[in-house]
Amino acid sequence: MIAENIKSLRQRIESKCFEVKRNSSGIKLIAVSKTHSVDFISEAFKEGISDFGENKAQEFSAKYSRLGDKVTWHFIGHLQRNKVRYVVPAAGFIHSVDSIQLASEINKYAADNNKIQKILLQVKTSYEESKSGVGNVEELLELARFCEDCANIESAGLMTIAPLTDDITIIRQSFRQLRKLRDNLNSKGFNLKELSMGMTSDFEIAIEEGATMLRIGSAIFGERTRQIPGTKDREAS
Ligand SMILES: *Cc1c(COP(=O)(O)O)cnc(C)c1O
Numbered sequence: 402m403i404a405e406n407i408k409s410l411r412q413r414i415e416s417k418c419f420e421v422k423r424n425s426s427g428i429k430l431i432a433v434s435k436t437h438s439v440d441f442i443s444e445a446f447k448e449g450i451s452d453f454g455e456n457k458a459q460e461f462s463a464k465y466s467r468l469g470d471k472v473t474w475h476f477i478g479h480l481q482r483n484k485v486r487y488v489v490p491a492a493g494f495i496h497s498v499d500s501i502q503l504a505s506e507i508n509k510y511a512a513d514n515n516k517i518q519k520i521l522l523q524v525k526t527s528y529e530e531s532k533s534g535v536g537n538v539e540e541l542l543e544l545a546r547f548c549e550d551c552a553n554i555e556s557a558g559l560m561t562i563a564p565l566t567d568d569i570t571i572i573r574q575s576f577r578q579l580r581k582l583r584d585n586l587n588s589k590g591f592n593l594k595e596l597s598m599g600m601t602s603d604f605e606i607a608i609e610e611g612a613t614m615l616r617i618g619s620a621i622f623g624e625r626t627r628q629i630p631g632t633k634d635r636e637a638s
Pocket of ligand 1: 600
């Protein structure tokens with residue numbers, strides 16, 4: 402089933418890219434494997450998927466200890482400062498950096514691990530109640546500048562989660578806003594390439610709006626059964 406899902410997902414990505422005249426080689430597909438087993442990950446890996454996304458430090462560590470650096474790991478969940486030490490040694494990219502305190506902690510553990518940690522700055526592009534993401538332009542600029550000065554951090558780009566809505570216009574606005582913010586920062590001398598945006602329900606809009614990293618779970622692995630009561634699992638920490 403996973404193999405078929407990946408095949409049809411790739412076809413959808415290809416046809417959208419064709420439609421909007423983008424080269425699909427500029428779009429990294431991250432398979433969001435949270436809640437799913439290592440066997441599922443291995444199955445996707447066999448189909449040529451090399452990037453996986455996890456959102457909980459503990460679950461991520463357990464999977465990392467089984468699979469190691471055979472794949473590239475993306476930490477995409479809200480990250481508490483006291484969990485940074487477990488995530489930094491394993492993560493290729495941390496997508497959810499939204500405060501100077503968190504960046505500072507990441508920089509410290511990256512130095513301890515002798516690595517340059519690639520990160521993305523998470524931006525709140527919607528007004529919905531959500532705990533993660535930088536909320537305004539000044540704060541984003543300040544955070545970007547701080548990261549620029551961290552010797553063991555490399556800022557690769559920006560990340561956002563579109564609001565949970567069926568309104569395509571609102572979703573598009575959120576992605577467009579992320580792109581504008583990135584272009585704006587780059588015009589100030591930053592070098593942010595990546596736009597991590599687009600999930601199962603909205604990745605085609607994200608491709609239209611310039612996404613370079615898609616974070617897709619359900620379309621590859623099927624519906625998630627395990628959820629944390631009282632939380633939307635895409636935002637849970
Ligand atoms: C779970 C999750 C995804 C993937 O969601 P799907 O709808 O299953 O594709 C993407 N991004 C984040 C931050 C997530 O937590």
